[in-house]
Amino acid sequence: MSRAALDRLREQYLRHLTIERGLSANSLDAYRRDLARYTEYLAGEGTTEPNAITAPMTQAFMSWLRAPATEGGCELSASSAARIASSVRGFHKFMDEEGVIDDDVTRDLTSPKLPARLPKALTIEQVQRLLDAAGGDEPEQLRDRALLELLYASGARISEAIGLAVDDVIDRDMIRVRGKGDKQRVVPLGSFAQDALDAYLVRARPLFAARGSGSPALFLGVRGGALSRNSAWNILQRVAERAELDVHVSPHTLRHSFATHLMQGGADVRVVQELLGHASVSTTQIYTKVTVDALREMYALSHPRAR
Numbered sequence: 161m162s163r164a165a166l167d168r169l170r171e172q173y174l175r176h177l178t179i180e181r182g183l184s185a186n187s188l189d190a191y192r193r194d195l196a197r198y199t200e201y202l203a204g205e206g207t208t209e210p211n212a213i214t215a216p217m218t219q220a221f222m223s224w225l226r227a228p229a230t231e232g233g234c235e236l237s238a239s240s241a242a243r244i245a246s247s248v249r250g251f252h253k254f255m256d257e258e259g260v261i262d263d264d265v266t267r268d269l270t271s272p273k274l275p276a277r278l279p280k281a282l283t284i285e286q287v288q289r290l291l292d293a294a295g296g297d298e299p300e301q302l303r304d305r306a307l308l309e310l311l312y313a314s315g316a317r318i319s320e321a322i323g324l325a326v327d328d329v330i331d332r333d334m335i336r337v338r339g340k341g342d343k344q345r346v347v348p349l350g351s352f353a354q355d356a357l358d359a360y361l362v363r364a365r366p367l368f369a370a371r372g373s374g375s376p377a378l379f380l381g382v383r384g385g386a387l388s389r390n391s392a393w394n395i396l397q398r399v400a401e402r403a404e405l406d407v408h409v410s411p412h413t414l415r416h417s418f419a420t421h422l423m424q425g426g427a428d429v430r431v432v433q434e435l436l437g438h439a440s441v442s443t444t445q446i447y448t449k450v451t452v453d454a455l456r457e458m459y460a461l462s463h464p465r466a467r
Contacts, residue, residue, distance in 0.1 A: 166208050170195045173254045181341075194247035197225075197234075210255055215265040218248060226272060238272035245271040281420035282413060286405055287312060291352075293403035299364035300382065304395045306353075306360035307379055307387075310335070311411060313353035315418035315436050318411035322387050324378040326365075329357065339437035347435055423447045 174192060177183050183191070201221050207213055225241045227233020236244075249266045256264040282290070291312070294305040311321055320337050328336040333349050349357070365380060372384015379387040393411065400409040407413075415436070422432050433444040 166199050166202070166210065169210065169255060169260060170199060170251065172258075173251050176254060177250075190243070191247050191250075194244040195251055197244065198248050198251070210261045213252075213261075213265055215268065218252075218266050218269050221248070222269065222271070242271040245269055280407070280413060281417040282405070282407065282409070284421060286403075286407070287414075287417055287421075289403045290400060290405060290409065294399045299367050302356075302360045302364040303368070303379060303387075304399060306356040306364075307392060307395060308399060308414070309353040309356040310349065311414040312418055313349045314347045315415050315422075316347065317415060318389060318392055320437075321411075322377070322379055322389055322392050325376040326361075326378050327376065328378065329361075332358070337437065340439075343437065345434065345437050419444070419447045 170192075173195070174188055177191060178188060198221060201224065202208065202213065202217070205217065207217065222241060222245060224232075225234045225236045225244060226238075227235065229235045249269055252261070252264045252266040255261045291305070291308055294308050295301065296305070307321065310316065311318070314321075314335060314337065316324075316335075316337050317339070320339055323338060324335065328338075330336050330346070332354050335347055335349060337345050337347050339345060365378075368380040368382060368384050369375070370384065371382070372380065375384065375386050377386035379392070381387050381391055396409060396411055396414075419432050419436055422435070423429070429441060429444055429448055432447060433441045436444060438444045
């Protein structure tokens with residue numbers, strides 16, 4: 161089999177990802193770059209036949225990605241190499257399932273160990289300052305307050321929040337969120353978010369909707385179209401600036417704060433997993449470590465014999 165044939169298999173896999181997983185154009189471009197690097201490496205080693213690829217070859221490829229440039233390597237970061245390893249494993253699994261290869265040699269392919277990244281959460285007092293700064297009776301202010309209250313009350317991703325339709329407010333205290341892979345979950349809202357959403361729906365959204373063409377989106381821009389991700393980001397930045405917070409705030413900061421504050425309040429990790437829409441509880445368990453670290457810090461500061 162020629163190099164061109166291996167490249168065709170790569171393109172077949174990318175089409176498979178498009179159809180089966182509905183990946184964005186940016187994600188597909190990342191997969192394409194990763195796998196092009198992989199097939200180019202194999203070709204450089206004289207390997208163009210899928211069944212000729214061995215487990216040591218794939219591991220050597222991983223070492224090459226991390227090796228210093230002075231040694232002929234790519235000198236990639238651990239996170240970049242780990243992403244490429246995931247792409248390679250997915251490609252081999254696809255070829256195995258399609259019967260192109262006799263065995264998936266990447267089952268035991270090891271990725272660089274990534275350091276645990278602790279989410280940066282706001283304190284409850286900082287969240288209060290942020291939400292207070294979003295106050296006001298103008299239509300745009302009512303919308304901004306409702307958006308930020310909803311983000312903190314639900315832990316929704318920004319894409320999930322701006323993707324909500326009016327019909328997704330299924331009760332005054334519940335919303336239906338569509339997450340990754342179009343998976344749906346129902347998330348409750350507290351009284352503050354309920355009140356902010358009511359004020360927006362009654363006093364602001366009808367004004368915006370009258371200027372547009374009938375968008376079903378819950379959050380609208382001033383011209384009546386669905387609020388964009390960039391506009392929502394800018395709203396948060398403006399409000400954070402008014403709140404004079406001395407920390408960086410992003411939409412994901414509110415999601416992290418939602419989860420961290422729930423865990424600190426005693427919520428079960430499985431409940432938090434469901435609310436966040438995590439496919440695996442292992443993703444949610446990072447918030448357990450956040451809570452443990454907070455306890456350790458408080459102990460060190462408070463106990464007379466801690467030091």
